[in-house]
Amino acid sequence: MNIAYYLKYRPQSLDDLVGQEAVKKTLLDQFQNNKLSHAYLFVGPRGTGKTSTARILAKMINCELVNRQSLIVNRKEKNDKRYSINDIPCNKCEICQSITDGSNLDLIEIDAASNRGIEDIRSLRDKIKLAPTNSQKKVYIIDEVHMLTPEAFNALLKTLEEPPKHALFILATTEIAKVPQTILSRVQRLDFKLATVNELLEVLEKIVKQEKINIDEQALKFLVKKSDGSFRDGIKLLDQISSITGKITAKSLEEVLRITQFDDLLLLIKNFSEKNSTQSLLNITKQLEHGADIKELMLSLMGILRDLVFVKHGLGQELVKPQFTEDKYEELTKVSGNFSNQEIIGILDILQKALEKLKFASILSLPLELAVVEICNDNSKFKIQNSKLEEQPKIAKEIAKEIESAVPRTTENGNVDILKIKEKWTFVLETIRPYNFSLEALLRSINITECRESTVYIEVPYSFHQRILEAPKNRELLEGVLSDILGRGIQVATILGSRPQRKEDVANVEVAQDDEIIRAAAEIFNSDTVN
Ligand SMILES: [Zn+2]
Structure with a gap:
């Protein structure tokens, strides 16, 4: 490699x-x-x-x-x-x-x-x-x-x-x-100052020479412009296009960057329709690693979703098709079949809000990541609006209550086990961190409520925490570490914990969910204690 x-x-x-x-x-x-x-x-x-x-x-x-x-x-x-x-x-x-x-x-x-x-x-x-x-x-x-x-x-x-x-x-x-x-x-x-155009050119030209990349001056200047004073971004972009065969011109470059991004974004939208939050998060991470700009990524994503809205309204031939090649347009129309109109508008709405939060984000990718988790969540707002379902969190709470009554109170041994786990919590976090940073961050805000022979009960404040914890890979990881600590095979069960009550009409559900995301974010990134 x-x-x-x-x-x-x-x-x-x-x-x-x-x-x-x-x-x-x-x-x-x-x-x-x-x-x-x-x-x-x-x-x-x-x-x-x-x-x-x-x-x-x-x-x-x-x-x-x-x-x-x-x-x-x-x-x-x-x-x-x-x-x-x-x-x-x-x-x-x-x-x-x-x-x-x-x-x-x-x-x-x-x-x-x-x-x-x-x-x-x-x-x-x-x-x-x-x-x-x-x-x-x-x-x-x-x-x-x-x-x-x-x-x-x-x-x-x-x-x-x-x-x-x-x-x-x-x-x-x-x-x-x-x-x-x-x-x-x-x-x-x-x-440290942003790189000047000449400094960036100097660095990129050196690499172009060493790697024998066939690129013309215009195209190189285009890359410099795209990298916004960041040496790292400039070099990553050059890396991204280095495998192109034939002479790279500004025009071909723009096209290539646009097409790779289009393919990635369309895949992301497909992930949305499958409610696959893991793949969606991976998709974004990959694009950012390859030097994509977060704001541009969000805007392009919204651009494609907007195209989907046009397609849905029968305006595809007129407004969308001229921008794409035949096969890209066909892919686009195919993907449009995976969503209802309401769903696309709901996704756009979530992304629009994430875009507004971008200005104040201390981790730049966080608003988009949270938006993606929300989009892939079955309970998310646009679904509720769409199908006028009963308030989902309420149902989850009922289930949690049922579980609670089915579980006997923690035995004395259970208490010892809880203490054992809490004592080693830093170890748990340190072990998990290299594998999954967001899981580790999430584990900082959970509460261990019960410990039985083969099951550890974990209370989480929000349903999307529950989703993340119950993803098979995450479960496996956590169960492995807990089994090590207690010296026996352990399964993890998550319970949705209590949080402030909200009124049950649909309008307020929206407020509650919005609030939930913001609070969850604050919690993941501001808390470093286990309750
Ligand atoms: Zn030396």
Whole structure:
């Protein structure tokens, strides 16, 4: 398999790093004069080289060349054999290489977006006292640091106040306004800027040359424009189109990007009709990984759904067909058969609301992801409006009540088991996190109510939590971990817990469900305790 370009062409030294001259100069000066700070905060938009620079800095201070040559000198003459500052990092020694391939034990990278709780920072604090394994310094990179909870920030602050000599902290953020003042006063801030057109061209041209991609200048400029100042996006886009055979022109490029996106989006709409939330979420993740812009993705998706509305109203030939090739149009009309008019309008409505929430989202993909879960949920609003069903949550609650009365009260042993599980909850979360981040986040807001011989009862506040927990893969994962803890085969049963009562007319159901999504989101991403 080919290595993704953005990994393959990741800058490995300050020399490699295009742009960010001010940052480079500061770091180089401080390094040369042995005046590096113990904590940095890298601030700047995504894809501007913050993490790459952090890794380069980690290499610079730990590179074996620095150890061998106690004094790094400025090379004055050409035949001066001593090492110069420009030779650091060497990218050849064992330490440099282990940082490149991600196996270095003294470089700890934490993504605060998924490890944002106090437990994570506490465990970091405990581990930090230990000396580095085989490097001079332990380097902690905490990415998206603004995502930490207030408690975690406090714990981090204590560490920054009394940092051990053998540690270097590099915090990175895209949202400086969300980083507390107390943290700001203890770090040195360095600002990363969006790439200029010329800088982006320089980077992309280098890759085009190395990979022998047949692309004309116009097309390359089109890519630069699409990447909006982000090196990462630009490189990902180039990666995406690198397999095209023949000369790539701006026109063919635009067409290719549009068609791949159309196919992906149509597939997503098919997933909607099958109520397949897992595939839908995967589809979105894949598109984002390949460099799609979230807002553009939502708008294009809504564009296709709008086309479906036209098709449904018999306006397809007139308004939709001219934009597509024969076979694409045929696919489109086929998919339109999977939905009723009301359903498409309901989906559009949900997406429109998600689009409005985009401005305030701290995780950009979250509004779309929640919208997709809602669309794939059988109970979702547009279904209810459509079929004028009884209020669904009420039915779910009845069932929950039935289960409750059928289950005997927890025995003493059961209580011991619950304690056991709660004690090991951090372990449960840590085990699940690498497999499924959203499941882990969800598990932070559940309540274990009962423990019986072979069943653990879990109470969740919302029906879509229940759905996620009951998806076979998620169940299997959780049941596996719980079985390990209790030392016997465990099944998980989920119960819908109580939440504020709402009136039962249809209009209010809408309000309730809207509210539910917002509150659920707040809960998943703001809570780090198990009730
Ligand atoms: Zn080295």
